[in-house]
Amino acid sequence: MNNGTHSIGESSSSTSVSSQQDVEDDRMIAVVLSEEYAKLDGAVGRRLSNLEPVRHVPRINSYIPNLNDASLDHQRLLQRLNIYGLYEVKVSGDGNCQFRALSDQIYRSPEYHKHVRKEVVKQLKDCRSSYEGYVPMKYKRYYKKMAKSGEWGDHVTLQAAADKFAAKICLLTSFRDTCFIEIIPQHQEPKRELWLSFWSEVHYNSLYEIQDAPVQHKPRRKHWLF
Numbered sequence: 001m002n003n004g005t006h007s008i009g010e011s012s013s014s015t016s017v018s019s020q021q022d023v024e025d026d027r028m029i030a031v032v033l034s035e036e037y038a039k040l041d042g043a044v045g046r047r048l049s050n051l052e053p054v055r056h057v058p059r060i061n062s063y064i065p066n067l068n069d070a071s072l073d074h075q076r077l078l079q080r081l082n083i084y085g086l087y088e089v090k091v092s093g094d095g096n097c098q099f100r101a102l103s104d105q106i107y108r109s110p111e112y113h114k115h116v117r118k119e120v121v122k123q124l125k126d127c128r129s130s131y132e133g134y135v136p137m138k139y140k141r142y143y144k145k146m147a148k149s150g151e152w153g154d155h156v157t158l159q160a161a162a163d164k165f166a167a168k169i170c171l172l173t174s175f176r177d178t179c180f181i182e183i184i185p186q187h188q189e190p191k192r193e194l195w196l197s198f199w200s201e202v203h204y205n206s207l208y209e210i211q212d213a214p215v216q217h218k219p220r221r222k223h224w225l226f
Contacts, residue, residue, distance in 0.1 A: 119165075123160040155183075
């Protein structure tokens, strides 16, 4: 009886160690991929170098355009993408689009949006003083709400993402008077650029030069980074 119990304990311990190693291996792969893809940063920026960026002001979502305004905005965005020869990697409009688009820019796949959201919410919690002033509600309620899958990201989460990932986040927008917005890390120099299209207050996608657009495919391992 004792020998059987000892064997089961060893098996359980071995499985736990193996599982932990799998997670660690995935994180290492993600770091390598992130560094590799960071070398490609800047191509879209060079193409849009003549645009004057607008200063970013973090704010939560407060206005959703009606169908007519949204349609006009979308046409304006499509025209701008065409003018600058840019390609959108379209991500699901399931409430996670901001995090999916950021995931695609960082890991070349939108499938790691849960990890991106988790890191952004951690940044919001750990650096409360940097963001609380932009949130017109109880701050704890705000970041707890933002932790839920399907909760729309806003301009505060974009700032938190820029800070967390040491990235300059650039938005090509559908705003009539604002074509290009930059979100700069607050306390460090950016180490990379992330480019998103922003159908204003409706949807985010990931942006590339047409010749650099990645082939979209499913991740090899579904548990990667989660």
